[in-house]
Amino acid sequence: MTGTPLLQVQDIRVAYDRVDVLHGVSLAVEPGRITCLLGANGAGKSTLIRAILGLTPPHAGEIRFEGQPIQGMPTHRVMARGMACIPEGRKVFPKMNVEENLRTGAFLVTDKAEVARRMEQAYALFPRLKERRTQLAGTLSGGEQAMVSIGRGLMAQPRLLIIDEPSLGLSPLYVKENFRIVADINARLGITVLLVEQNARQTLAIAHQGYVLAQGRVVAQGTSQALRDDPEVKAAYFG
Ligand SMILES: Nc1ncnc2c1ncn2[C@@H]1O[C@H](COP(=O)(O)OP(=O)(O)OP(=O)(O)O)[C@@H](O)[C@H]1O
Numbered sequence: 431m432t433g434t435p436l437l438q439v440q441d442i443r444v445a446y447d448r449v450d451v452l453h454g455v456s457l458a459v460e461p462g463r464i465t466c467l468l469g470a471n472g473a474g475k476s477t478l479i480r481a482i483l484g485l486t487p488p489h490a491g492e493i494r495f496e497g498q499p500i501q502g503m504p505t506h507r508v509m510a511r512g513m514a515c516i517p518e519g520r521k522v523f524p525k526m527n528v529e530e531n532l533r534t535g536a537f538l539v540t541d542k543a544e545v546a547r548r549m550e551q552a553y554a555l556f557p558r559l560k561e562r563r564t565q566l567a568g569t570l571s572g573g574e575q576a577m578v579s580i581g582r583g584l585m586a587q588p589r590l591l592i593i594d595e596p597s598l599g600l601s602p603l604y605v606k607e608n609f610r611i612v613a614d615i616n617a618r619l620g621i622t623v624l625l626v627e628q629n630a631r632q633t634l635a636i637a638h639q640g641y642v643l644a645q646g647r648v649v650a651q652g653t654s655q656a657l658r659d660d661p662e663v664k665a666a667y668f669g
Pocket residue numbers: 446447451469470471472473474475476477478518628
């Protein structure tokens with residue numbers, strides 16, 4: 431691990447209805463890298479993301495982005511600092527076309543030329559979306575909707591892109607394509623990624639480092655290689 435983390439989560443506790451579901455979770459996202467967050471259904475992955483974004487604020491612990499405390503801040507202010515999130519379930523606006531959906535990702539940008547530049551960048555990553563730019567997003571296939579939601583996240587040109595289970599419910603071909611694109615976003619655009627996934631094998635193939643969450647606690651952490659070799663991770667995911 432090198433230098434100051436872009437995002438640092440320190441010992442946070444998050445509760446729903448006063449019952450803790452995160453019991454003191456710490457995590458660091460190094461700039462320029464892909465950090466993954468693995469864990470079974472209900473482990474608390476989305477809750478951790480929601481805590482980072484200010485949607486379910488922690489009642490204890492600390493969250494820093496670029497060294498500055500952000501816990502307790504409203505979500506729009508957190509995002510304005512340079513974070514974008516592609517939420518679980520990749521919600522698109524079904525009655526808006528592809529291009530309108532992408533545009534919503536850059537709602538903070540007033541410079542039209544800049545928006546157009548980012549749009550071209552998104553289309554370069556997803557040529558299929560360019561072909562379908564006037565199609566209503568609700569009529570796209572699941573895989574295409576996943577592309578729209580990733581493209582929309584990119585339109586914000588964040589310093590940290592958080593992606594919650596992009597491969598959930600997609601066919602193997604789309605899953606493979608999605609992982610390739612996430613790796614590309616990191617390698618070619620230099621965007622730091624926090625990737626939440628259940629597909630450990632493919633995730634560890636593109637991530638640099640990661641954390642495994644179980645029942646609201648970090649149970650393993652390290653480089654992707656170390657996690658692949660960890661006997662418990664092996665037993666749980668590659669057994
Ligand atoms: N709004 C809520 N109110 C009460 N409990 C909740 C709420 N949201 C989540 N939980 C509970 O918190 C725990 C963690 O849920 P979370 O959605 O963070 O898991 P996850 O790791 O993202 O799982 P998945 O892989 O299924 O998306 C679960 O036991 C869940 O039932």
